[in-house]
Amino acid sequence: MLHRIFPLAVFVFLVADLLMIFVFSPAEVTQGYVQKIMYLHVPSVWLTFLAFFLCFLASIGYLWKREEKFDVLAQSAAEIGVLFCAIGLLTGSIWGKPTWNTYWTWDARLTTTLILLLVFIGYLLLRKFVDPGEQQARYAAVVGIIGFLDVPLIHQSVVWWRTLHQTSTMFSMKKERVVDPNIAIMLWISVAAFTLFFCWMLVKRVRLENARRAFLRKMANLESF
Amino acid sequence: MMRQAARLLAKDIKLDLRSLENFLSMLFFAVVILLLFAFALPLDDESHELMAPGLFWVTFLLSGILNLNKLFQVEKENACMDALLLSPLSRGSIFLGKMAENMIFILAMQVLLIPLFSLFFFEALMSHFFPLLGLSFVVCLGFSSLGTLLGGLTTDVRFKEILLPLLLFPLLVPLLLAAVILLQSLISGAGLAAEADWLKLLVGFDLIYLVVSYLVFEFVMEL
Numbered sequence: 323m324l325h326r327i328f329p330l331a332v333f334v335f336l337v338a339d340l341l342m343i344f345v346f347s348p349a350e351v352t353q354g355y356v357q358k359i360m361y362l363h364v365p366s367v368w369l370t371f372l373a374f375f376l377c378f379l380a381s382i383g384y385l386w387k388r389e390e391k392f393d394v395l396a397q398s399a400a401e402i403g404v405l406f407c408a409i410g411l412l413t414g415s416i417w418g419k420p421t422w423n424t425y426w427t428w429d430a431r432l433t434t435t436l437i438l439l440l441v442f443i444g445y446l447l448l449r450k451f452v453d454p455g456e457q458q459a460r461y462a463a464v465v466g467i468i469g470f471l472d473v474p475l476i477h478q479s480v481v482w483w484r485t486l487h488q489t490s491t492m493f494s495m496k497k498e499r500v501v502d503p504n505i506a507i508m509l510w511i512s513v514a515a516f517t518l519f520f521c522w523m524l525v526k527r528v529r530l531e532n533a534r535r536a537f538l539r540k541m542a543n544l545e546s547f
Numbered sequence: 548m549m550r551q552a553a554r555l556l557a558k559d560i561k562l563d564l565r566s567l568e569n570f571l572s573m574l575f576f577a578v579v580i581l582l583l584f585a586f587a588l589p590l591d592d593e594s595h596e597l598m599a600p601g602l603f604w605v606t607f608l609l610s611g612i613l614n615l616n617k618l619f620q621v622e623k624e625n626a627c628m629d630a631l632l633l634s635p636l637s638r639g640s641i642f643l644g645k646m647a648e649n650m651i652f653i654l655a656m657q658v659l660l661i662p663l664f665s666l667f668f669f670e671a672l673m674s675h676f677f678p679l680l681g682l683s684f685v686v687c688l689g690f691s692s693l694g695t696l697l698g699g700l701t702t703d704v705r706f707k708e709i710l711l712p713l714l715l716f717p718l719l720v721p722l723l724l725a726a727v728i729l730l731q732s733l734i735s736g737a738g739l740a741a742e743a744d745w746l747k748l749l750v751g752f753d754l755i756y757l758v759v760s761y762l763v764f765e766f767v768m769e770l
Contacts, residue, residue, distance in 0.1 A: 437717050440713075441714075441717045443713075457703070461767065475751070476720055479725060482744065482748075
């Protein structure tokens with residue numbers, strides 16, 4: 323029953339979120355409609371970090387317990403994380419052009435996110451290049467752990483790199499800006515809607531992966547006859 | 548454990564000394580990269596001073612990764628890897644032995660690379676020979692800890708020549724940034740102490756990855 327209601331609830335929530343973004347939420351004073359991309363951008367970036375953190379935990383879980391479900395979870399989370407990371411960077415670029423007048427700037431957060439994307443693309447490629455099985459799970463778990471541990475180091479180094487050595491501060495990040503309460507509420511609703519969407523995707527992806535692996539095992543059994 | 552690691556290191560060094568091809572190919576690769584930079588970049592001293600730190604460490608990374616690819620390759624012949632794993636050596640000492648070999652290799656290369664680099668690019672670099680060698684040691688420690696882990700991990704993997712740099716270089720971004728900025732400050736005459744924060748970050752990177760790589764290495768090396 324739940325597996326029928328849950329996707330429906332996610333769908334309704336997302337549609338409601340979309341409606342509220344364009345109908346009810348106020349347009350930002352200086353940016354106008356452009357700012358509305360924030361409701362896609364911020365949840366995507368949040369989900370990126372959530373997904374990679376899940377992948378990190380599942381990787382530790384796999385090396386500890388050696389149960390395949392952790393490996394499946396790590397793989398699924400990493401794939402969805404890469405997807406949202408790419409969406410986050412893309413929407414950020416689209417947003418950056420009208421507001422910062424550039425698609426890309428070597429800002430600390432942008433750079434960290436880009437490096438994170440590269441690390442986890444490497445992680446997925448590693449999975450592609452190693453034959454499925456116990457070895458793939460072990461190798462991927464190791465990369466999932468050391469990759470995530472690097473995030474604070476990368477971020478710290480990039481912050482220093484940009485803040486100590488930047489000659490121009492044309493594009494200051496807007497974190498000090500006072501956020502209008504309406505916008506803040508809208509943002510929270512979007513984050514909630516996308517997080518639910520993420521949960522649904524993750525459940526689907528885990529099921530698919532389980533089915534795929536079961537199928538591969540069955541085929542291998544048939545071939546050994 | 549240290550004795551086991553030293554035994555493994557001695558074996559590898561003996562093998563390397565017997566045929567210097569590994570070391571020589573790495574060194575000449577570094578020279579070729581320097582040549583490419585010399586042709587591709589403008590030839591005035593001012594821009595060389597600006598670019599020297601970056602060029603130096605990029606050369607270091609590109610030639611260093613060659614040795615990482617070779618590090619476990621020698622054990623692949625005649626199934627030496629299985630013998631190594633079956634032997635009473637602990638995984639930790641295999642890691643330390645291989646890592647030490649890599650560090651000795653790269654530092655030996657640096658001893659020759661620094662004069663060559665100052666010859667081709669930036670003469671003033673030679674006057675900082677010993678501090679730069681010290682800095683190389685600290686950078687190399689982080690590079691080798693993470694590199695040995697990932698080098699061991701990619702030994703069995705298809706397309707490992709592509710996969711290793713793809714995995715390693717993004718993770719090394721903090722290391723590269725710190726190394727470049729510290730070398731800048733060395734060249735400008737301010738010394739390493741002027742960028743103490745970066746030095747701390749670099750040492751922190753080394754320690755974190757030395758410990759983590761040492762701990763997870765046993766999961767990479769399972770029979």
